[in-house]
Amino acid sequence: MNTLTTIDELGFAPALQEEMLEDTTSDHALLEATRTGNQDAFAELVSRYRNQITSYIYRMTNDYDGAVDLAQETFVRVYRAADRYQRSYAFSTYIYRIATNLAISELRKRKRRKLVSLTGFFQATDGGEAKELNPPDGRPLQDSELVDTERRNAVQRAISTLPEKYRAPLILRDVDGRSYDEIAKILETSEGTVKSRISRARGFLREKMRAYL
Amino acid sequence: MRKNNCELTRRELDELMLDETCSSAAVEHLRECAACREFHQTQTKLRQMVGGLGTVAAPPDFVFRLRARLAGESNSASFHYWPLARRGLAVAAVLIVLATGIVVVRNIMNQPQEVITANSVVPQPAPRPVESPVESPKPTAVNPEEFSAAVPANSPQRIKNQRPAQIAPKNRRPVATMDFSFDRADVINGSVAASTAFPIDASLQSLKVSLDDGRGNARTISVPAISFGSQRVLQGGNQFAPKGVW
Numbered sequence: 001m002n003t004l005t006t007i008d009e010l011g012f013a014p015a016l017q018e019e020m021l022e023d024t025t026s027d028h029a030l031l032e033a034t035r036t037g038n039q040d041a042f043a044e045l046v047s048r049y050r051n052q053i054t055s056y057i058y059r060m061t062n063d064y065d066g067a068v069d070l071a072q073e074t075f076v077r078v079y080r081a082a083d084r085y086q087r088s089y090a091f092s093t094y095i096y097r098i099a100t101n102l103a104i105s106e107l108r109k110r111k112r113r114k115l116v117s118l119t120g121f122f123q124a125t126d127g128g129e130a131k132e133l134n135p136p137d138g139r140p141l142q143d144s145e146l147v148d149t150e151r152r153n154a155v156q157r158a159i160s161t162l163p164e165k166y167r168a169p170l171i172l173r174d175v176d177g178r179s180y181d182e183i184a185k186i187l188e189t190s191e192g193t194v195k196s197r198i199s200r201a202r203g204f205l206r207e208k209m210r211a212y213l
Numbered sequence: 214m215r216k217n218n219c220e221l222t223r224r225e226l227d228e229l230m231l232d233e234t235c236s237s238a239a240v241e242h243l244r245e246c247a248a249c250r251e252f253h254q255t256q257t258k259l260r261q262m263v264g265g266l267g268t269v270a271a272p273p274d275f276v277f278r279l280r281a282r283l284a285g286e287s288n289s290a291s292f293h294y295w296p297l298a299r300r301g302l303a304v305a306a307v308l309i310v311l312a313t314g315i316v317v318v319r320n321i322m323n324q325p326q327e328v329i330t331a332n333s334v335v336p337q338p339a340p341r342p343v344e345s346p347v348e349s350p351k352p353t354a355v356n357p358e359e360f361s362a363a364v365p366a367n368s369p370q371r372i373k374n375q376r377p378a379q380i381a382p383k384n385r386r387p388v389a390t391m392d393f394s395f396d397r398a399d400v401i402n403g404s405v406a407a408s409t410a411f412p413i414d415a416s417l418q419s420l421k422v423s424l425d426d427g428r429g430n431a432r433t434i435s436v437p438a439i440s441f442g443s444q445r446v447l448q449g450g451n452q453f454a455p456k457g458v459w
Binding site: 170 | 286
């Protein structure tokens with residue numbers, strides 16, 4: 001009795017072979033394998049999304065260590081809820097939704113505790129718009145790398161002052177480059193709302209970053 | 214009309230990705246409108262800056278820490294419902310404390326009532342007609358208030374005794390009295406040795422009764438010896454002996 005060792009031995013047409021390989025390595029297939037106890041499949045999912053999720057949460061919270069913890073919590077929830085996962089959405093939409101909920105929850109906790117970021121901004125005490133602690137230095141820097149670093153920091157600080165309902169769609173669109181449709185699914189809202197919020201977020205940013213534009 | 218074109222063009226530019234090309238109408242409008250051209254340049258620069266933030270990499274030990282976390286959670290799976298169990302234990306502890314408190318409070322509330330009950334239980338003998346040739350002083354149940362009457366009005370002892378009963382100490386004991394006035398006297402038979410039945414010198418001793426008034430104060434009643442003349446009991450039990458013979 002011969003044992004098939006490779007997919008080539010099955011004798012499928014090349015296009016079909018490609019489709020099957022694609023299917024076995026898709027996010028859905030990996031999560032399905034995770035459900036059956038395949039730890040390697042889950043490790044593959046983690047390696048695919050760990051940087052994206054960590055980066056997204058970091059842009060949302062402006063706290064790297066906290067972002068790493070929340071990213072891990074995101075994967076733990078994916079692992080725990082693997083049995084209840086439904087394939088109606090893309091896996092990326094699913095995991096980004098979990099990450100968004102965790103990040104927004106963390107931002108609300110911080111707001112309740114009146115935590116102040118030490119990286120440069122004071123939260124307004126009257127619930128209004130946050131005020132900048134260190135206004136951007138208009139003087140030219142010597143090194144172009146320093147200029148870029150300073151500009152990136154300024155952008156990150158400006159994003160972190162945005163209200164959370166504007167922050168998430170802006171990051172998903174302008175940093176991660178996701179489509180309006182996917183953002184709407186992640187945030188569980190309509191495309192029109194997403195477009196409106198992104199437009200307003202850019203308006204806020206333009207005002208804050210006027211010195212750099 | 215021009216303002217409407219500006220809004221439409223800016224909305225279109227806003228919705229496009231940076232690498233996407235806008236429509237010919239928008240291009241035409243940008244060529245004519247300086248304000249929209251400046252808006253487009255500013256917006257493009259801003260989006261390039263935001264997009265230039267890039268992706269922050271996860272730490273190298275991310276997978277290791279995640280595995281450790283998952284392993285730790287699976288090991289403590291039996292304690293998955295610990296928060297619920299902890300709430301249940303807290304509720305049970307509160308109930309136990311409440312029950313104990315209720316019992317203690319009830320005991321405290323019942324304690325003064327027992328004192329009152331004990332006071333009321335003190336036997337108050339009904340007056341019985343006593344056919345006694347000698348009018349003996351009628352002993353009554355000893356009342357602490359009656360004791361205070363014998364104390365001078367300005368003495369500290371009296372002031373102390375005039376305290377209201379409500380502030381009496383909790384370990385107040387009921388006043389115990391014994392009234393022997395209505396008890397039947399022992400019958401002395403002639404066969405019994407008189408010296409053992411009734412000491413001949415009993416009347417020579419004064420009677421002393423010590424009572425507790427319930428506040429810890431001892432009251433002593435001293436009754437002087439009462440003499441009815443010669444008190445001798447004849448050995449033979451014959452009370453009609455000839456004169457001069459004892």
